[in-house]
Amino acid sequence: MNTALPRKELFDLPDGLIYLDGNSLGPLPRSVAATVSRVVTEQWGTQLIRGWNQSRWMQQPGRVGDIVAGLLGAPDGSVMMGDTLSIKVFQALAASLPLRPDRRVILSDTGNFPTDLYMAQGLVESLGQGHELRVVEPEAVEAAIDDSVAVVMLTHVDYRTGRLHDMDGITALTHQVGAISLWDLAHSAGAVPLDLTATGCEYAVGCTYKYLNGGPGSPAFIYVRPDMIELTRPALAGWMGHAAPFAFDPRYQPAMSIERMRVGTQPVIQTSALEAALEVWEGVDMQDIRDASIQLSERFIKEVEARCPELRLASPRAAAQRGSQVSFAHEHGYAVMQALIDAGVIGDFRAPDIMRFGFTPLYLDEDDVIRAASILQEILADRRWDEPRYRVVNAVT
Numbered sequence: 539m540n541t542a543l544p545r546k547e548l549f550d551l552p553d554g555l556i557y558l559d560g561n562s563l564g565p566l567p568r569s570v571a572a573t574v575s576r577v578v579t580e581q582w583g584t585q586l587i588r589g590w591n592q593s594r595w596m597q598q599p600g601r602v603g604d605i606v607a608g609l610l611g612a613p614d615g616s617v618m619m620g621d622t623l624s625i626k627v628f629q630a631l632a633a634s635l636p637l638r639p640d641r642r643v644i645l646s647d648t649g650n651f652p653t654d655l656y657m658a659q660g661l662v663e664s665l666g667q668g669h670e671l672r673v674v675e676p677e678a679v680e681a682a683i684d685d686s687v688a689v690v691m692l693t694h695v696d697y698r699t700g701r702l703h704d705m706d707g708i709t710a711l712t713h714q715v716g717a718i719s720l721w722d723l724a725h726s727a728g729a730v731p732l733d734l735t736a737t738g739c740e741y742a743v744g745c746t747y748k749y750l751n752g753g754p755g756s757p758a759f760i761y762v763r764p765d766m767i768e769l770t771r772p773a774l775a776g777w778m779g780h781a782a783p784f785a786f787d788p789r790y791q792p793a794m795s796i797e798r799m800r801v802g803t804q805p806v807i808q809t810s811a812l813e814a815a816l817e818v819w820e821g822v823d824m825q826d827i828r829d830a831s832i833q834l835s836e837r838f839i840k841e842v843e844a845r846c847p848e849l850r851l852a853s854p855r856a857a858a859q860r861g862s863q864v865s866f867a868h869e870h871g872y873a874v875m876q877a878l879i880d881a882g883v884i885g886d887f888r889a890p891d892i893m894r895f896g897f898t899p900l901y902l903d904e905d906d907v908i909r910a911a912s913i914l915q916e917i918l919a920d921r922r923w924d925e926p927r928y929r930v931v932n933a934v935t
C-alpha cells in the first residue's frame with residue numbers, strides 16, 4: 539500500500555535521494571524559490587523601504603504566526619514569529635518566572651535539547667534571584683512536579699529517541715500544583731496533531747526549519763495562551779513589540795496583543811520563504827499525516843530489524859509513544875550514517891551512538907522506506923562503513 543499523501547510533487551528533492559532528515563532540516567518546497575526571488579527583486583529591489591507598507595512586511599510576523607497557529611490548534615492572534623528558537627525559549631521562560639514570584643524551580647528533563655537547558659541556565663544566572671534548574675530523567679518528570687516548581691519546561695518529542703511526552707497529562711499535573719506549562723514543539727509542529735487550546739499550556743515555542751520546511755535559519759514561533767498575553771512581561775523589550783513602534787517613545791510600553799513578543803526587525807526574506815513553504819499544508823489534516831507517519835515508521839522498524847540485527851531500536855516500540863522519527867543505536871553509528879548518506883539515504887547522527895531517521899509523509903512513501911532499509915542492510919553486510927573516510931567527524935553531524 540502506498541501511504542504517501544499526494545504532496546511529493548510540491549517538493550524539489552534531488553532525484554534518487556531518500557531524505558529521512560526532514561526532522562532536522564525540511565526539504566525545499568517548490569513554491570519557495572519563485573517567492574524568494576520575487577521578494578528580493580520586486581519588493582526589496584524596487585520598493586526598497588516602501589516594502590514595509592506596500593508589501594506589508596510590518597504585518598508579516600503576525601500573519602505567518604496565524605498560519606502556524608492553524609497547525610498548532612491555536613487561535614489567530616496567539617502565535618508570533620521571529621528570532622531563533624533559543625531566543626523564544628528564553629523569552630517564554632523569562633515571562634514565566636515572574637508569574638510565580640514565590641517559587642524558584644524550573645523543572646526540565648535530560649531528554650531536552652541542550653540549548654533549552656543552556657538558555658535556562660543563562661537566565662537563572664542573569665536574574666541572580668536563586669532560581670534552580672532541576673533536570674530529571676524523562677520518566678521521572680510527573681513525580682517531580684510539586685508546588686516548589688514555578689515552570690515545567692519540556693520538549694514534547696525527544697530529539698534523540700523520538701519519545702513523546704504526554705503533553706495533556708503533564709500540563710494538567712503542572713496546573714494542579716499551580717505551575718506554568720511551557721512546551722517546546724521543535725519536533726512536533728508539522729509532525730503530530732496538536733491542540734494547544736485543549737492542552738491549555740500557557741506558552742509554547744518551536745522552530746520552523748524542521749517539519750515546517752521553512753529553510754535553514756527560518757524564524758521561530760512563540761505561542762502565548764490568549765488570556766496570558768496581557769500578563770506576559772516581555773523580558774526582551776524590543777521596539778517591534780512596543781505598543782507604538784513608530785512613536786519612538788523612549789519609555790517601553792508593550793503592545794496589548796501577541797505583537798509584544800516581537801523583538802527587533804524580522805528576517806523578511808527568510809520569513810517570506812517560510813510563508814511560501816507553509817502553502818504545502820493547505821487542506822492537510824494533521825491526523826492523516828500522523829497516521830501515514832506511523833505506517834512509514836512501523837514499516838521501517840520492521841524492515842530494519844529483519845535485515846540489520848546488529849542495530850538496536852533506540853525509540854519507544856509503541857507508535858503512540860513516538861513522534862515522527864525512529865532512532866537506532868550502533869556502536870559505529872556515526873560511520874554507518876556517513877556511508878548511508880554517501881549511498882543516497884540521508885539521516886543524521888546524535889552522540890553517542892544514535893542514528894536518526896525522520897518520517898515525513900508529505901514526500902515519503904513506503905517504497906522509499908523499504909529501499910532505505912535495504913541500502914542500510916548492504917552497508918552493514920559489506921562493512922563499507924569501516925572505511926577511514928567515514929570516521930572523519932564533520933562540524934555538523
Ligand SMILES: *Cc1c(COP(=O)(O)O)cnc(C)c1O
Pocket residue numbers: 622623624625650651653654693697722724725745758
Ligand atoms: C532544533 C531545536 C532547537 C534549535 O534551536 P535554534 O535556536 O533554532 O538553533 C532548540 N530546541 C529544540 C528542542 C530543538 O529540537
